[in-house]
Amino acid sequence: MIPRSAANTLRRLSKGFPIVALTGPRQSGKTTLARAVFTDKAYVSLENPDEHEFAERDPRRFLERFDAGAILDEVQRCPHLLSWLQGLVDERGRMGDFILTGSAQFELISGVTQSLAGRVGRIELLPLSTGELAASRQLPTSLEDMLLRGAYPALYDRELSPGDWFPNYVATYLERDVRQLIAVRDLTQFQRFVRMCAARSGQLLNLTALGADCGISAVTAREWLSVLEASYLVVRLQPYHRNFGKRLVKTPKLYFLDVGLMAWLLGIRDAASIQTHAARGALFETFVVSELIKQRFNAGQPADLYFWRDNAGHEVDVLYETAQGLQAVEIKSGSTFASDWPDAIHKWQEFAADEALPPVIVYGGEGDYERQGCRVVGWRELQGLVL
Incomplete structure (x- = not known):
């Protein structure tokens, strides 16, 4: 174990x-x-x-x-x-x-x-965190391997590939949990719904559009999404409630809680293809958000993570309250720091004024250092980001 x-x-x-x-x-x-x-x-x-x-x-x-x-x-x-x-x-x-x-x-x-x-x-209890994998010397060697494999314990305790394990996991979940929680007449349609949710991980949630793409009503989409939440497959990140003098987006964002499951549902079967895949950014953002939630849950705390976006397009990926002030986290999948990365988060600092703490940027590279007034944290160092 x-x-x-x-x-x-x-x-x-x-x-x-x-x-x-x-x-x-x-x-x-x-x-x-x-x-x-x-x-x-x-x-x-x-x-x-x-x-x-x-x-x-x-x-x-x-x-x-x-x-x-x-x-x-x-x-x-x-x-x-x-x-x-x-x-x-x-x-x-x-x-x-x-x-x-x-x-x-x-x-x-x-x-x-x-x-x-x-x-x-x-x-x-969610699947394994990067800290737990690192402590047991089982953290994947590359970010792409991490995004493909995800963090379910079976993929580290046994000699199993994601391509062998995830199909059986999804089939078992559909047959057992879904039938217990709701009466789904067409499991194929529900499975298509799950895949469409995976394609929207990291995006604002539009239940009407999601339902239309799956051939179901917005009411049914809301019911089915509640089942995915009840089974800890997805989570809705709510927009931060403080206005800061700007009109805010009030729609939540949808995230899968295991990036490996998301990758499999998107049809990704090898790590190499993730490097150039259109969903790479969404996969990495999903991975980081799930890691932050794991930290909270493992400490026995509620997630209490938010995002912030106004109607002018300014956005902070993750925002949470601390005793010292508001902590903003920007997520970038690139492996090399870019000078424009802090722009959005510095713009938010102007709105938040004295309430804002020095921001954090989590990126697809390695290391833990300061740059342009931000703490920059690589994906391997996520366990050191204490919430």
Whole structure:
């Protein structure tokens, strides 16, 4: 197992909450992490038909078996268990009693909110970060290899190529999660929708245009996009809400949470073609945004990342609030610093005035240095960019 940065957060939350919920996309390493951190706890998968039937038929006796607590995997399969857990953990009064994992965000989180409010510490686990890969000496040797492979643990724990793994991952996701969350009559049409979303990663989200390109209504596109979000395949980055005296774009931007999956959905099958591919910039921007979100999630924090764009075309790729002020991040896929890169971010500094911190430029080269009033960070050094 590649050591995960979220392990310390998981331990910390288990000292302050009787229940810890570990959510994330399928195959992101949730079960492996939970079992590695809580080696003394019993493990039960609720996808096991016998265990699932037992939990459905007699939830009280099912839970009372676990005197020392347990890891309950894919707990969204038995949402009514959460109500029984409430009474049990209140009676025991122990911290870190049960660890819940789940892949379907809507079902699990809605159940937690309704039944276990105030009793659950929550952490979201995405695929591996560049910091985790670097620490285990498995970071790909080139940026193009990183963008092609992505960060799902299976592609680093086993001898698998992206071309072998991603088709099966997508097929399994469509067959299992989609059918559970919504009634899709035509899975082929839904798969086309997923590919069209990949083609729009890093762009402003227009649901009407997206639906039209897939032959569905904007309402259906919104519903299907919510399923992708619930399964941790995509995220919507919201525009920053402060005006700074300019009229702002109010439409969110869409991003995939794993760049390798995005590349495969775009039909990219080898690293060499990424160098000249029309989507190279979008792939790199998607990669960086997902890395920034991973940093937040691994620390047990909400993403709280935004972008900024006004109606005159001025834009900052990522913006987030800190105790010291507003941090702006510009993303450039080029491997050599260009003198005009800071122009847009300096323009934003004029609007933000004293609230703006020294900006950061993340680029497709290597190194960590200062240039033209900006901190310039290469893709390999992303783990050193503490949010």
